[in-house]
Amino acid sequence: MATQTTTETTTQTATLGGGCFWCLEAVYQSVQGVYEVTSGYSGGFVSEPTYRQVCSGTTGHAEVVQVRFNPDEISFADLLRIFFAIHDPTTRDRQGADVGPQYRSIILTHGPEQAATAHQVIEELTREGVWPAPIVTEVSEFERFWKAEPEHHRYFERYPRMPYCQAVVAPKVAKFRSGFAHLMKTP
Numbered sequence: 001m002a003t004q005t006t007t008e009t010t011t012q013t014a015t016l017g018g019g020c021f022w023c024l025e026a027v028y029q030s031v032q033g034v035y036e037v038t039s040g041y042s043g044g045f046v047s048e049p050t051y052r053q054v055c056s057g058t059t060g061h062a063e064v065v066q067v068r069f070n071p072d073e074i075s076f077a078d079l080l081r082i083f084f085a086i087h088d089p090t091t092r093d094r095q096g097a098d099v100g101p102q103y104r105s106i107i108l109t110h111g112p113e114q115a116a117t118a119h120q121v122i123e124e125l126t127r128e129g130v131w132p133a134p135i136v137t138e139v140s141e142f143e144r145f146w147k148a149e150p151e152h153h154r155y156f157e158r159y160p161r162m163p164y165c166q167a168v169v170a171p172k173v174a175k176f177r178s179g180f181a182h183l184m185k186t187p
Contacts, residue, residue: 010070010071010072011035011068011069011070011071012068012069012070012071012076012110013066013067013068013069013110014066014067014069014076014079014107014110014114015042015064015065015066015067015107015108015109015110015142015145016064016065016067016079016080016083016106016107016108017042017043017062017063017064017065017103017104017105017106017107017108018083018086018087018089018095018105018106019063019087019095019096019098019103019105020063020095020098020103020168020169021039021040021063021064021065021148021152022039022152022155022156022164022165022169023086023087023156023168023169023172023173024037024039024064024065024083024086024087025037025038025039025065025153025154025155025156026155026156026157026169026172026173027082027086027172027173027176028065028067028079028082029154029157030173030176030177030184030185031069031074031079031082031180031183031184031185032073032074032183032184032185032186033069033070033071033072033073033074034067034068034069034074034079034185035068035069035070036066036067036068037065037066037067037068038065038066038068038145038147038148038153039063039064039065039147039148039152039153039155040063040064040065040066040145040146040147040148041054041059041061041062041063041064041102041145041146041148042061042062042064042108042142042143042144042145042146043060043061043062043064043106043108043138043140043143044059044060044061044062045059045060046059046060046061047146048146049061049146050149051148051149051152054102055100055102057100057101057102059102060101061102061146062101062102062103062104062106063102063103063148064106064108064145066145067079074183076113076114076117077117077120077121078183080107080117080118080121081121081180082176082180082183083107084121084122084125084130084135084137085175085176085179085180086172086175086176087105087172088105088131089105089131089135089136089137090131090132090133090134090135090136091105091136092104092136096168104138105135105136105137105138106137106138106139106140107137107138107139107140108140108141108142108143109139109140109141109142110142115139115141118137118139119139122135122137122139155169156169156170156173
């Protein structure tokens, strides 16, 4: 399990892809116990990919976020429950109008404990009938993360009035706030 120890706490890393990374980044920045969210690329075979290359759908990479979190404040399972609530895990290689393998639903696990938790949460949501179709989220072992170009970081925060942000990102942030208010950072 990827852990980082500081003088204050031990953190873990989650790597998640559920469509455009701007959406996931905007949501996870508001979650209590999350210290850092970084947009990037993972799950593919091209070294040091660019946004343009990843958008071509030929690198094998997905747009993902790496979330550094304190498991004493938020569990990996709760991070996944948020993840499954803010994107459609039943569509393969697609999130709304964003189409291609770079937009696939994917959990890149940092160790066997995260893999087991991912499968448990998927089973839980399936049993509860949360989604009308089967969850097709890929669960794979994390290998490498490539940080996205600077213009993609804190995108929603910097461009909240951009049409894509208003039409796609803002509704996902609102859905998180209404369904997971108890997990939001307090000002």
